[in-house]
Amino acid sequence: MIEAELQKLVEEIAVKYFGQPFRHQVNINYRMTTTGGRYRLKDHQIEINAHFLIPQYRHELIGIIKHELTHYFLHLSGQGYRHRDQDFKQLLNQVGGSRFAPDIGLGKKQQCKYLYSCQKCGQEYWRVRQINVRRYGCGKCGGKLKLVKKLLG
Secondary structure, X not given: OOHHHHHHHHHHHHHHHHOOOOOOOEEEEOOOOOXXXXXXXXXXXXXXXXXXXXXXXXXXXXXXHHHHHHHHHHHHHOOOOOOOOHHHHHHHHHHOOOOOOOOOOOOOOOOOOEEXXXXXOOOEEEEOOOOOOOXXXXXXXXXXXXXXXXXXX
16 A cells, blocks of 8 residues: 555545544654554644555554544544543544554564562563562562573573
8 A cells, every 4th residue: 555545545534434534644654663653743644554554454554544533633623632531532432443553563572581480379470581589579479489491592
């Protein structure tokens, strides 16, 4: 999908679900990895994560566009456009937009290298970084932790 097609899709969704035209620009952002889109307050432009433009993520893309358009229309009308605002939550629920960006595996995956175990209850904890076992205890029972396995990598 190119920017012109994306612009047309956003304009169609704006009229269909919000009953108002979208009068600004939509851009494709190729650097986004942790978010689906972004509404820019200063110039009212919307940026969409390029990874969601492939056909298999069409449903997620529409949810992201509805989310960003919710920010857009509420901000322009002077209502609460932030995630925590009740106006935002209500309008997003009405149009059926995504509350959070879907996880399609774009973020960096860190490999857990350390396995800790509670000496009292046996609860296991995998960690990316090494922890100080004298300082931290088991979250379940408060017992002492011990290092069970250290993976190389």
